Amino acid sequence: MNRSVSFSGVGHATSLFLAISFVLCVAGDLVMPAHEMHTAWQRLLPGFEWISWGSFFLGLVESYAWGWYFTLIWVPLYNVISARQQAA
16 A cells, blocks of 8 residues: 655645635735734745735745645655555
8 A cells, every 4th residue: 555645736735725824814804904914924924014916926925835845844754654654
């Protein structure tokens, strides 16, 4: 049984999850300003400012990139650990 995880599957799924979360948080900030999240995004996403179209798209791209960063670390770790457990 092959237990390795696909880079592209995990990368796109994680990146889309973070990009969708970013869009929902920005929309939530616009609808409910008392529950702001934009200060957290400003710390996590370099160059993101509240709010302009350019900053929004930069945050969207950076959120997507963070998904790939997670994938590049998590998938190899999972595959190595899974292969070692399978061999044992």
